[in-house]
Amino acid sequence: MTSAVSVHSVSIHGLTVRHRRTTALDAVDLSFGTGVHGLLGPNGAGKTSLIRVLATVAPPTAGRVELLGGDISAPTHRTSVRRRLGYLPQEFGYYPGFTVREFVAYMAWLKEVPRAKAPAAVERAVARVGLADRIDAKVRTLSGGMVRRAGIAQAIVNDPELLLLDEPTAGLDPEQRVDFRALLRELGRTATVIVSTHLVEDVAAACSEVTVIGGGRVAYRGTPHALAALAAEAGAEDFGDNPIERGYAVALRHHRSGLGGSAGWGAGR
Numbered sequence: 001m002t003s004a005v006s007v008h009s010v011s012i013h014g015l016t017v018r019h020r021r022t023t024a025l026d027a028v029d030l031s032f033g034t035g036v037h038g039l040l041g042p043n044g045a046g047k048t049s050l051i052r053v054l055a056t057v058a059p060p061t062a063g064r065v066e067l068l069g070g071d072i073s074a075p076t077h078r079t080s081v082r083r084r085l086g087y088l089p090q091e092f093g094y095y096p097g098f099t100v101r102e103f104v105a106y107m108a109w110l111k112e113v114p115r116a117k118a119p120a121a122v123e124r125a126v127a128r129v130g131l132a133d134r135i136d137a138k139v140r141t142l143s144g145g146m147v148r149r150a151g152i153a154q155a156i157v158n159d160p161e162l163l164l165l166d167e168p169t170a171g172l173d174p175e176q177r178v179d180f181r182a183l184l185r186e187l188g189r190t191a192t193v194i195v196s197t198h199l200v201e202d203v204a205a206a207c208s209e210v211t212v213i214g215g216g217r218v219a220y221r222g223t224p225h226a227l228a229a230l231a232a233e234a235g236a237e238d239f240g241d242n243p244i245e246r247g248y249a250v251a252l253r254h255h256r257s258g259l260g261g262s263a264g265w266g267a268g269r
């Protein structure tokens, strides 16, 4: 008989991240399971700091971080997690003289994708981001949006169980964003996908859950639908361009004024 207990791929407790004197995250508790999770928040809220800890590229200042079934403070588990996750940083480095194929193959090698499977995995990842016709083009000849899509391809080449994307839609044109959101929904059927974005349309179209970060803390968690409904509840129909944007503004306003109480407010599940 299988257990009915839901297992979260990401479970963090009391996560604090400090950069010198700045507290980027302040004792945050959060967990994420299979699905697409949107991370929203103003500039400097702490989204990138959170994603970098989850990607195991930055150590927490304090707190416990469990990813894919184990604590990442254990070096052997951390190494295993690195093979099983995908990460698109906000700004990522690449060798401009590499072709898209070489770039994605290099990342597949770093992730220890088995040699026999790597060529097909690279072609599949590149096709999924719509770059199949440019697979043998040098990265330096690509447009900004295409480079970002190559970045998404390298993040998914190992079929990650945990996918971390820091502002993946920056620089994509509207048609590419629509395609990308469909890809996100597909990936979220089997993986835990965490996407930081400033575009509420991404959240509305692709995310099963949204987490709003404000001032290094969790300001709100809920479905995009529940976030959109907040503005109406709060009688705040007069600002923002669409319901999610209004809900987002209301969530942050309540968070800043220290209001709590209703489901979702500052709920660090």
Ligand SMILES: Nc1ncnc2c1ncn2[C@@H]1O[C@H](COP(=O)(O)OP(=O)(O)OP(=O)(O)O)[C@@H](O)[C@H]1O
Pocket: 019, 020, 022, 023, 024, 041, 042, 043, 044, 045, 046, 047, 048, 049, 050
């Ligand atoms: N390397 C660093 N050194 C000093 N301060 C930092 C560093 N990285 C981040 N910070 C600070 O930590 C806080 C959180 O930054 P973070 O980049 O996590 O926010 P963010 O929500 O991703 O913002 P944005 O939406 O602008 O990308 C900010 O006050 C930022 O200035």
